Amino acid sequence: MIKDAASAMAAPADILDPSGGANQVRVRAYNERLVMSLVRRHGSLSKAEIARRSGLSAQTVTVIMRALEAEGLLIRGEPLRGKVGQPSVPMRLNPEAVYSLGMKIGRRSADIVLMDFVGGIRRQVRCTFPYPMPGPLLSFVEEGLAELQASMSPQERARIAGFGVAAPFELWSWASEVGAPQAEMDQWRGVDLEAEIARRVPYPVTLQNDATSACAAELVFGRGPHYPDFLYLFIGSFIGGGVVLNSALFTGRTGTAGAVGPLPVQGRDGETVQLLKIASIYRLENLLREAGIDPMPLWYSPDGWVDFGAPLQLWIDDVAAALAQAVIASASVIDFAAVIIDGGFPDWVRARVVDATKAAVARLDLQGVTMPEIVEGAVGSHARSIGGASLPLFSRYLPDQNVLFKELG
Amino acid sequence: MIKDAASAMAAPADILDPSGGANQVRVRAYNERLVMSLVRRHGSLSKAEIARRSGLSAQTVTVIMRALEAEGLLIRGEPLRGKVGQPSVPMRLNPEAVYSLGMKIGRRSADIVLMDFVGGIRRQVRCTFPYPMPGPLLSFVEEGLAELQASMSPQERARIAGFGVAAPFELWSWASEVGAPQAEMDQWRGVDLEAEIARRVPYPVTLQNDATSACAAELVFGRGPHYPDFLYLFIGSFIGGGVVLNSALFTGRTGTAGAVGPLPVQGRDGETVQLLKIASIYRLENLLREAGIDPMPLWYSPDGWVDFGAPLQLWIDDVAAALAQAVIASASVIDFAAVIIDGGFPDWVRARVVDATKAAVARLDLQGVTMPEIVEGAVGSHARSIGGASLPLFSRYLPDQNVLFKELG
DNA sequence: GATTAATAATTCAATTCGATTTATTTATTG
DNA sequence: CAATAAATAAATCGAATTGAATTATTAATC
Structure with missing residues (x-):
């Protein structure tokens, strides 16, 4: 006997059992x-x-x-x-078989949508704010829900599968970037958003990160069916993302899989910064402001964007250079078939970002890297609210291998 | 109707179906x-x-x-x-219930081991070479196998589950680093290693990347049971790795998940290089040579290492700084519970690498990063051959959720 | 020390339920 | 009319579950 690998076996105490049996x-x-x-x-x-x-x-x-x-x-x-x-x-x-409600909470606005079983958005309500606060947001949940319900027959209402909420991680962080008073934002710390919404909504409530939700939308209604696995990136106020493996959403142990914001990348001057500092619409807002251009059209609606000229091009180039590094880094960990890029901007901006990213990737050292295809998302700027509405579908109707195994603990 | 997410739905032609039904x-x-x-x-x-x-x-x-x-x-x-x-x-x-054979192909040596059902290495044969060549390697398969079989009774031989091979990707690459003539290494290009071995071995043959195999060994026999998911890094002639998700080996679509070698990191002078240029025993060999120290003890056996002093410390520091960047990058893509580090070196070197990596991580910007625990592997330098031997166990006895689904295509 | 109650591991027998197998019907082309 | 393909009815098979029984032990009580 030369060496006994089993001798490395640990004490039974802290062993983590795999998932349960099937029937x-x-x-x-x-x-x-x-x-x-x-x-x-x-x-x-x-x-x-x-x-x-x-x-x-x-x-x-x-x-x-x-x-x-x-x-x-x-x-x-x-x-x-x-x-x-x-x-x-x-x-x-049957498009009318199941309805689901989806809410997107952003840093400037919130939406609630009513979606049918095949992904059609039947109705939408919206509210805007300088920065999100618990009280008004929960009032909006009640009023918005009432408005959407009023448009439905009792039979239709009975077929609502659930209420999915897509919200950023740690809404209270980044107060300064949002331009919100820190004291106000600290109100969020005590709030269990999922529980508060569940108290006001007579349907099952699911809370999920906004970019992960958008990824879910892309998986079901977008380019997802073309790739067995992909990394999804959504550029909103900040950048976020999601991971799909084996054609299923992979949220990870803590729910932060694909949250590439903190990924270190090299900026224009070679300094190392976190990806979210570069790939964010806030940064574009600042660039526009420095150039003396009113940035407010950025926030009204993605369709309100116009070609802002040089500052926009600068932003796209910086974003692309940073995304290219993120693509290589993630491809070195998981051999994704694709990286799908979308964001809270118009389609023509998305196309320019994707093209610039492809070009930036080509300038990097690719030896030995299994390169994913870099493609535009097909869902678009509404991906987060559509994703929110798809969350109830995931828990009730979409294939999830965990359906096969007993929940333990 | 505001917007129809389903309209983004693609043509049926290039849609990729998920895995099949269960029974x-x-x-x-x-x-x-x-x-x-x-x-x-x-x-x-x-x-x-x-x-x-x-x-x-x-x-x-x-x-x-x-x-x-x-x-x-x-x-x-x-x-x-x-x-x-x-x-x-x-x-x-029952340790005697099943035996399996594992082979590790390295750039200086190859091993074949006989493992029992609980991970005990019952016997081992080895051959060394300046660089690996198809002919001699296949002869070694035949002779080594014969030697191992000779030590077993017919009853025992009947209980051999398979022959698992752990080999680096693209053995023919890196010829110059290996110090091998390119012309000789090019002989590998035409060789279907798995098929050639299968022709010489009367058991099911499985070929897998060497670092991925080591990861498999760590999953079953090492620290794997303590973490639901982890990134595994093995520092050998070059660095490689593997990925475990939901307590199962995730090899990825192309089998290269966890192959972090090409990950770009910043070196000592701020220049961007691929991780494998820094985290490799070849680099240590060069450092020793530059310092006028004979590097051959590196290759005889991990136990043959002595404390080489300053060059070793320099290497460890560089490796740790690079690994720290790889840890952050991978944690930004998947929220691994742990990063497990092992390599073809003695335990005391592994401890120093892990400690230095922890220290290097602490010097980086961790805001928003879900930090994995950084731990030493428990299997050690034999992980690749033990991993090779564990491959047949995976295909026959270890839980794999794919067992539930029909193979399609 | 003897008796009784409680608890836990194991197993037998009957039942349930869903996928498969086999055979049949229906509709269409050539 | 033969061949082919879709759809489905009936019978069968196999695996998990349920409920009850058995066995072995400790704990409490007389």
Whole structure:
């Protein structure tokens, strides 16, 4: 005996057990979600097609889809004729089957949206503020929710799956950058936002980081289906992001996976700074102000942007150089198939940021790096509120491998 | 209707479907692996304990464990008395139930080890060379395997689960660093190493990156059970690594997850270089040579190292400064619970590298970073060959959530 | 010290439930 | 009409669960 690897085995006390066992009930729940996600991704699919794509037997798929149709989640389309054999019946999601509410809390505004089962935004309410405060925000939850509910029939209201909230980490930080009095922002410290909202909303409430939520939206409704894994970056007031692995959202142990803000990068002058100092709309605001340009159009709406000229180009170049370093760093840890970039700006800005980032990456040392594809997000500046609204879908309808395992503890 | 997220939905053609459906047979296979991994992690556990930890019913656990005992994989220990109720029967892995073979291919030597079911290294053969070449290496596979087999009874040989190979990516690269003629190294380009070994070995052959394999060893036999996720770094001839997420090895789409070698870091003079230029034993070799010290003891055996004084300290400081940057960068992408550092050096060097890395991290800007714990690996310099031998265990006995899903395509 | 209650581990038997297998029907092309 | 493909009904299979019973032990009480 030369060496015993088992002798390194630790004391039982602090060992962390993996997730729990599986059983049939959970298999069924998982397979139902899988079937729905296949229909969702392809728009519409026949039972036979689902059987082929899932590897499940045709009979199993028949039983599952019949149940989903009976629940009203799936609806049958016109039988497709013109091929050998019995005509196939394409099945698609019933857009009216499930509604969900999504809220985005930003540093200048908050939105609540009503989304249908296929990602259509049916209604939206918004409020703006110089900086977010707990009291007014919770009032907005009550009033906004009431307004959205008023537009729905009782039958429709009964089909609301939940209320998802997309908010930045530590809202009270960055007070100075937001231009808010620190004393006011400190009011946030005592607030359990999820609990306070849950007290005011008669649906299941889910709170998630805003950029992670946007990533979720991109996964379901955007470019997600094209890549098995990707890093998602959303440039808002500050930069944030999310991680998708094996076609599923990976939030990480503390929920901060993809929160690339603190990533160290080298700035224009070679100094090392955190990514969020460069890739943020606040920085653009400051650049505009220095150039004597009114920055307020930045905040009204992404569609209110105009081409601000040189300061905008400077900002894009700096952002791209920083993002390029973030791309390389993340690709050295996880071999992402793609990095998807989006933000609270118009599509034409996004296109320029992505192009500049591609160019900046090409200037770096790529030897040995498994380079991800760098692509624009397809969801756009509303990704955070759409992502918020998709959170209830994740917990109830979208495939999550944890559905298979028992929750422990 | 304000905006339709679903309109971003792509054409069906290039959509990537998630993994397939699940069924009972797979549930059983998964639960069996889960039970075994619980026993493995805790050394020995009673059926009731397993039921509690897995969330499975006592009866289910009874059935599964009875079957595993009948297969000879589990053996019952002495009933534990002294507590209220029927004495519990601790069950543990039968070390002789399964053997596996592991091979490590390095740039100066290759090892083949015979490992038992609990990670004990029963036997080891080694060959050394100035640089690795396909012909001699494959001869070593044949001769080494024959030697190891000769030490086993036919019954034991029948219980060999497989042959796992841990080899660096692109063995033919870095010829100049290895001090090998480029023409000779180019011989590797045409070689399908896995296939060539499979032709010479009568067991299932698995090929995996060497650092990823070492990570696997750390996951099963080292500090892995203490952390739900971690980044693993192994400093050998060059640096490599692996990623563990949700207590499972994550190799990534291309198998290069955790391959941090190309990560850009700032060196001593502020210049940006790839991590592998700094964190490598080759660099230490060069430093020793410059200082007029014979570097050959580096390569004979990790136990052959002596304290080389100033050049070693310089190397450790540089490595630590670079690793610290890699730690921050990776923590900004995934909120790892830990970064585990090991390498092809003695334990006392590992301790100094880890301590220096902790100190270097503390000198960086940590605002907003979810800092992982930085810890020493518990497996040590043999991690790669032990990891190689653990590869067959992963494919046959260790829990892998993919066991639940149908393979598609 | 003997008796009884409580507790815990284990297992048997019956039940449930979902996926698979097998066979059949339906619809269409060539 | 033969071949093909989709859809599904009925029967079967396999694994987990449920509920009850068994066994072995400690703790409390007489």
